[in-house]
Amino acid sequence: MKIWVDADACPVVIKEILFRVAERTKRHLILIANHPIYIPPSQFVRMYQVEPGFDVVDNEIIRRMDAGDLVITSDIPLAAEVIKKQGRVLSPRGELYTKENIGARLSMRDFMESLRASGVDTGGLSTLSQNDRKMFAGQLDKLMLI
Numbered sequence: 001m002k003i004w005v006d007a008d009a010c011p012v013v014i015k016e017i018l019f020r021v022a023e024r025t026k027r028h029l030i031l032i033a034n035h036p037i038y039i040p041p042s043q044f045v046r047m048y049q050v051e052p053g054f055d056v057v058d059n060e061i062i063r064r065m066d067a068g069d070l071v072i073t074s075d076i077p078l079a080a081e082v083i084k085k086q087g088r089v090l091s092p093r094g095e096l097y098t099k100e101n102i103g104a105r106l107s108m109r110d111f112m113e114s115l116r117a118s119g120v121d122t123g124g125l126s127t128l129s130q131n132d133r134k135m136f137a138g139q140l141d142k143l144m145l146i
Helices: 012-025 056-064 076-084 102-117 130-144
Strands: 003-006 029-033 045-049 070-072 088-090
Touching (some): 029 056, 070 076
Parallel strands (some): 003 029, 029 045
């Protein structure tokens, strides 16, 4: 299993957890982004920079990943595509997206997007909390056992 990261929006603290896990488990970690991202020197960590543009990173991840790979993203449409391709998806907040819950997440995303388009201020995501980090690390550890 390789670990793919939608790296443009992934919090630094989550990337640092992933760097440590890649070294500890000797799994390949690949970050894909529209701009350069720092990666530590490692035989297990790579970074690919793609051209800027709508869904360019998402499309590159889908193109490169295989069934059984893990993708780290908070992008719900990307998560749905990964699941269709039989991959696993974990959000930076530790939420595991599955075929059982992705439909509801897509519906909620579309609903919130329509509210924003009509001028309703829906607020944004809260800052990543210590609890979010623990949840992410715990879920990641469970997935590394698979």
